[in-house]
Amino acid sequence: MIQLKVRYLEADLPPLEYVEGKSDWIDLRAARDVSFEAGEFQLIPLGIAVQLPEGYEAHVAPRSSTFKNFGLLQVNSVGVVDSSYCGDGDEWFVPMLATRPVTVHKGDRICQFRVMANQPPLEFIQVEQLEWENRGGFGSTGVK
Numbered sequence: 001m002i003q004l005k006v007r008y009l010e011a012d013l014p015p016l017e018y019v020e021g022k023s024d025w026i027d028l029r030a031a032r033d034v035s036f037e038a039g040e041f042q043l044i045p046l047g048i049a050v051q052l053p054e055g056y057e058a059h060v061a062p063r064s065s066t067f068k069n070f071g072l073l074q075v076n077s078v079g080v081v082d083s084s085y086c087g088d089g090d091e092w093f094v095p096m097l098a099t100r101p102v103t104v105h106k107g108d109r110i111c112q113f114r115v116m117a118n119q120p121p122l123e124f125i126q127v128e129q130l131e132w133e134n135r136g137g138f139g140s141t142g143v144k
Contacts, residue, residue, distance in 0.1 A: 043095050062110075096110075
């Protein structure tokens with residue numbers, strides 16, 4: 001089991017929890033009230049700093065209900081937090097754009113994260129032709 005050292009920057013937020021059998025994503029909550037006007041961008045503070053093990057990164061994404069409940073779009077689609085962002089003051093934030101006026105309240109579950117091993121080193125080899133048949137482009141299925 002991988003252990004994450006978490007510093008809670010807002011004492012009254014519920015601690016992070018892994019819900020066995022439900023999902024391997026962990027919900028993150030707003031650390032403060034944040035009000036948006038339609039079309040406004042803001043960073044929502046998440047109230048945590050995390051020390052990830054070397055060789056791992058965290059992927060932060062909106063929850064499936066975030067747009068329905070708040071009308072918010074995470075502007076970087078998926079945020080990546082690498083293991084070097086691990087100091088006491090390295091608070092996690094989620095960048096959001098509002099499609100309607102809304103207030104996110106402290107404690108609202110606004111996004112989620114999971115921890116992934118870093119991609120292994122890659123070597124790129126230039127070739128004149130790939131081995132598989134041309135599938136016809138986007139959205140097609142291929143046959144070897």
